Amino acid sequence: MPQGKPLVVPDDGLTTRQRRNQPVFAVHTGDGKGKSTAAFGLALRGWNQGWRIGVFQFVKSAKWRIGEQTVLERLGRLHQETGEGGPVEWHKMGSGWSWSRRKGSTEDHAADAAEGWAEIKRRLTEQTHDLLILDEFTYPIHWGWVDVEDVVTALRGRPGRQHVIITGRRAAPELLEAADLVTEMAKVKHPMDAGRKGQRGIEW
Amino acid sequence: MPQGKPLVVPDDGLTTRQRRNQPVFAVHTGDGKGKSTAAFGLALRGWNQGWRIGVFQFVKSAKWRIGEQTVLERLGRLHQETGEGGPVEWHKMGSGWSWSRRKGSTEDHAADAAEGWAEIKRRLTEQTHDLLILDEFTYPIHWGWVDVEDVVTALRGRPGRQHVIITGRRAAPELLEAADLVTEMAKVKHPMDAGRKGQRGIEW
Numbered sequence: 489m490p491q492g493k494p495l496v497v498p499d500d501g502l503t504t505r506q507r508r509n510q511p512v513f514a515v516h517t518g519d520g521k522g523k524s525t526a527a528f529g530l531a532l533r534g535w536n537q538g539w540r541i542g543v544f545q546f547v548k549s550a551k552w553r554i555g556e557q558t559v560l561e562r563l564g565r566l567h568q569e570t571g572e573g574g575p576v577e578w579h580k581m582g583s584g585w586s587w588s589r590r591k592g593s594t595e596d597h598a599a600d601a602a603e604g605w606a607e608i609k610r611r612l613t614e615q616t617h618d619l620l621i622l623d624e625f626t627y628p629i630h631w632g633w634v635d636v637e638d639v640v641t642a643l644r645g646r647p648g649r650q651h652v653i654i655t656g657r658r659a660a661p662e663l664l665e666a667a668d669l670v671t672e673m674a675k676v677k678h679p680m681d682a683g684r685k686g687q688r689g690i691e692w
Numbered sequence: 693m694p695q696g697k698p699l700v701v702p703d704d705g706l707t708t709r710q711r712r713n714q715p716v717f718a719v720h721t722g723d724g725k726g727k728s729t730a731a732f733g734l735a736l737r738g739w740n741q742g743w744r745i746g747v748f749q750f751v752k753s754a755k756w757r758i759g760e761q762t763v764l765e766r767l768g769r770l771h772q773e774t775g776e777g778g779p780v781e782w783h784k785m786g787s788g789w790s791w792s793r794r795k796g797s798t799e800d801h802a803a804d805a806a807e808g809w810a811e812i813k814r815r816l817t818e819q820t821h822d823l824l825i826l827d828e829f830t831y832p833i834h835w836g837w838v839d840v841e842d843v844v845t846a847l848r849g850r851p852g853r854q855h856v857i858i859t860g861r862r863a864a865p866e867l868l869e870a871a872d873l874v875t876e877m878a879k880v881k882h883p884m885d886a887g888r889k890g891q892r893g894i895e896w
Contacts, residue, residue, distance in 0.1 A: 525734060533759035673724075674876040677871060
């Protein structure tokens, strides 16, 4: 029901159109599956709208390349070749970010996480992307490597129309408070409970 | 952690490899967002593995074309052109299925749903797809248009290695019981609660 009626019409002086065009800050959290996958699914939609997509993976190893990265980067090349959709950038923290001179020269994940966040703040100021996916960004916040108040301030103050999705377990209450949309993915049943290991195509 | 250790090793006489290669039947349910989006995100991964993807949308209007359909069908054409990834079929119930002679000639949604399920059963027998997404299939089951025992029997007995994802609210207990993987997407906070309407790129 994409054209659904809002449940409440707020007294904020905005028109429906102004309200509709507000950028969204979403959090996907919980112990279940689908937090990142649903975010990358939204990137499909955004790409199709011609949005400039930026993905920033904060935890997954740089050696680990998930299927979504291959496909979204392929869609980014398709954009360059044919003009369809939008451009795609995909950055992984791993041992140093792809934009960094320190690449591979550090094992300091706290410094890497802080550097990643500093770069994202710059991009928010410059409005580099229309959709930013900060994948597993809840962890560096949880571990105190990135200050949650700084994140909330930067997100609340971001200019223009930049949609942001943060994924990961243990999302800080300040993030949930600031978010427009929070979905909790809860595990009801998982094949690993029945002794199965992850498999290609399903887990990555 | 895609290479995670299983929590229990079952006494089922199977090797880890045999267990790993078992096809997955997953259910995405709950009142929150991301049920379908996470399924389409998994289709990205599957496509990247060369899987034959089949999407069957049971409720959304045939007039309504979501971004994921455009992009996944584009990836299907890319497969035809370059051999990358796998083939993609996307079918919508709407007023009659695309394969049906009755297309547009009926408003009998119960008959349409039954016809869709009959076609899916044929495809399961013929192993037409490697990943089948039965989007919003919980509703025709909930409304009694499709018999849940028939669904469970067909899914339990499906040959080969066919992954199946069923999405939608109010999943029948029999489905949850039969599924290997159940995720509940719970709404914690939604912009429509704050009086915003759905917007392009986020809702569709």
